[in-house]
Amino acid sequence: MFSQAPSPDLSAIIPMCNAAPTVGKVVESFLDVPGHRVEVVVVDDGSTDDSVAVVQALARDEVRLVRLEGNHGAGYARNVGFDQAHGRHAIFFDADDELHPEVIAEAVDALDATDADVAMMPYTYRRGWTSDHTGMNAFDDVVWKHYLRDERRRLVRLSDVPRLLGFSNYPWNKVLRTDRFRRTGLRFSETQVHNDILGHWMTLLDARSILLLDDPVCTHIVGDGGGNLSHRMGRERLALFDALDETYDTLERRPELRNRYSHHYWDFVLRSSAWALDRLAPEVVDAGRQRLQQHLLRINLADFMRIRERRDPSLADRIVRRSLV
Known part of the structure; x- marks a missing residue:
């Protein structure tokens, strides 16, 4: 053998x-x-x-x-x-x-x-x-x-x-x-x-x-x-929000982990999107801001309240400001 x-x-x-x-x-x-x-x-x-x-x-x-x-x-x-x-x-x-x-x-x-x-x-x-x-x-x-x-x-x-x-x-x-x-x-x-x-x-x-x-x-x-x-900072860069949506889909299927690490996730979203928005071609910036707003509005309300009340109130303020842009 x-x-x-x-x-x-x-x-x-x-x-x-x-x-x-x-x-x-x-x-x-x-x-x-x-x-x-x-x-x-x-x-x-x-x-x-x-x-x-x-x-x-x-x-x-x-x-x-x-x-x-x-x-x-x-x-x-x-x-x-x-x-x-x-x-x-x-x-x-x-x-x-x-x-x-x-x-x-x-x-x-x-x-x-x-x-x-x-x-x-x-x-x-x-x-x-x-x-x-x-x-x-x-x-x-x-x-x-x-x-x-x-x-x-x-x-x-x-x-x-x-x-x-x-x-x-x-x-x-x-x-x-x-x-x-x-x-x-x-x-x-x-x-x-x-x-x-x-x-x-x-x-x-x-x-x-x-x-x-x-x-x-x-x-x-x-x-x-x-x-x-x-x-590349044209329209293809908006794929960032497709990738974030897919990652958040994964977290939503695992609510215990989503809850535990939600403040780390939303801090990452704000940092990575700020990096991209600062570099987008002018004709794509509005579309990028809209995609960010749509993604932020997916936040679980209970997660947001925990961030606001206990985990990171300043992060909650940043989320609200970017959601209202």
Whole structure:
């Protein structure tokens, strides 16, 4: 009889669309993770450049290429890749960022040594192809330092660290247990932009325990130009409110969690929408304000009263002001 090959320790799921200059290095970085078996699932989301050829040229058994018909967005591609992942753990990564392989190895080891469902780590930024690195954005930096308390690692529950729900909803700063999140139905939105909000919230809400590791896992490359989806501020940016609606739909189906974390959710809504509204093209601003108002009016009245009376009265005032604009 033939023995079945052991499962990989980690599946790296990488959506790809026109990433020929960068995707090869990203894949090779995962194959360089020390001490662990890694499979890389690259999901091509309708590339029209040489991205597919770059991945195929690697000619590695650990790399699987899944090709989609047309362009569906990174969220859809992540969902397809997760369905096909074989690893005990998984990470969702972008095709144009920089991985720190030794931190991935540390995260897998730490998950194996604890009962945590997900390991979460900080990140750094780099603009374009310069050598200048900066730390996390201001909100993330404050929250992270508050919860780590000068420790290198902490094993916590979400109720201990609820402000992580409002963390930038990047998918690549978390390594998660595949079986656990298959059972809970983890998925990403299928909007073209902001598709990682739902994945971020579902990951933290469904984690029975969370391991915080104070080593940056990724350098996020911030492009200099405006071609990237993250920089588009026309009507397509209104997909933010589709992603928020889908996330809130998930919370409404789980009223206990909606109640417990409602103030964190609505604070996140106001911060993320303010960021988008300040950058929208002038001809789209009114539509954006209307979508925000419609979303705010979905708030559960009992949740609002708890926010007003006990949890965060100033947040309640902000909700009212934005609802009446």
